[in-house]
Amino acid sequence: MPIEIPKDKWPGSVREITLGATAADGGTRTSTVTVGGEKALPYMHFEAQMPHKPVIALEIRDRLPDDWSTLLLEHWGDTAKDPAAWAKAAEATGVELLQLTLSLTDADGNPNTPENAVAVVKSVLAATGLPLLVFGTGQAEMDNVLLVAVAEATQGERLVLGICEDKNYRTIVAAAMANGHLVNGRTPMDVNLSKQLNILISDMGLPMDRILMDPTTGALGYGIEYGFSVMERLRMAALQGDSMTQQPMLVTPGFEAWKTKESKVGKDVPAEWGDWLKRAIHWETMTATALIESGADIVVLRHPESVKRIRVAIDELSAVPEMA
């Protein structure tokens, strides 16, 4: 007897968003990336084809980070001392996007400056043709100064500027709006706040096809199940037709996983935890895989080995099985 597989037909879909602009569209990127467009829950290929696979970004910094695991610093070596070189090396791993995070201070502890931020962003744009996400330091006043300068100096590139939060989004959104960029909004693991921030950003007049959302996820063992549920709920609302939840989701499993003790610490941990590097890569990979399965459109990673593994996971999940 033939078995009929029940299929959901959803009235809504996720917005399609294109990152980066080539010369033809007023930018300098050699390629662009389009995400979103889903019409069904993740990888339910029998219900609706996914128009775009999730994409991978690697995170780089404007200078050698002070707070990264030595495993990451050892891997990148001297490359991490020069953002342009780092960007090139990151591009060589086959990622589709780069996320450049600005630091609060220089190596000597002096505050970062708009001039420096612009110079670094320009050097990265010159070194690679990939679309770029530029994230601030996480400190509102500093971010507003740095990101406005960056936005103006890179007009038309369709960068993603982050991070917009409910307490600090106006200046960044205005800068994106005036200079042809996109924004990333981050909210602390709460569906209501995610939706509200999308509303607030769109109320300023930024078109919805220039807004990504990061619902914050936690890492494996550190609340990822809450993050998973929030993403799932947001995606279901999007498919049900709730316009203010239909943004593609950007998540940062690299940031989340590499701040856990399991990844960060190699000494004085139980012997049964095993090899440190293996464990750290597993942590980043497992975190990212769970998020991809809950609907992430962009995953930002830190270690190239994780990039390789997540690439395999995405390809396998995206392969449409032959239906009997």
Place this chain on the structure above:
Amino acid sequence: MYIIGENIHIISPKVKDALRAKDASFFQELAIKQAEAGASCLDLNLGPRKKDWEEVFPWMVKTVEAVSDLPLCFDSTNLLGIEAGLKSVTKAQPIINSTSAEAERLANVPPLAKKYNARLIALTMGKSGIPVSADERVNIALEILIPRALELDFPISDLIIDPLVLTVSGCQEYCPELIEAVRTIQYAWDPPPPISVGLSNVSNAVPHKNRPIINQVYCAMLMGAGLNMMIADPLDQGLMETIRILEERDESSNAGQLYLKIHDRVAAMEEPQFEDVDMSDPEQAAIWKTVQILYNKVIYADSYLEQAAV
């Protein structure tokens, strides 16, 4: 609707100041105002009063009873304070607010209610917190709260089950479940135990301007499910008007007709339908959007009323 007036509450800075100053006339005015507005009972939430309970609880009873015959509802975690208050009551049968299904509360609070012939609000909340699903909340009433009352020979008609309203801003998935809990608990005993909820909890953490409509729409839904007792603000004229419309089945206004439809749909175990609503009427559109968030159909956001209906 039996309304337990919630306005004497320590969370209000005015109440706090008046209590510190032992300003009897402040509390007497607030009691009279609530009674005149239609309260059937007065909640007294004075906080735990760990240091001065012996004096404060009897003082408040004496102060309020001097101007009102309404029953008093002692809303505190301090059982010694509640007992001091109960001892001072000279008028109507009081209410204790509340016990939960946690062993320690259940061991101590119901005997106190029994001893002083007080009614008792019992929360469907165990030691692991408030369950989401209606069934689990009903089970707590059925398997823990009612048996405990029977064990003490405490009249079920004095056991007021509170299945717990949580806010739509953050606990949205609880909102539709509570409606079903209210409906089902009525079948938990014969005759049904009284059921009460703290209505305004549904709009905790919601911007001030949106609280009234959320409270009113939820009230209509809960009345449809059979709710006839709640802790609420009797001075909220919009809420009192909604209750009046529903009780008198006043179809003279468009919004009133919609409230009645929502009430009747819930009563018939149906969900309100889009065709019940004239979306060209802003008031009705706002009510519909509120129904959608309270049924957890559309994710709540502070600006939900400004968004296009889904």
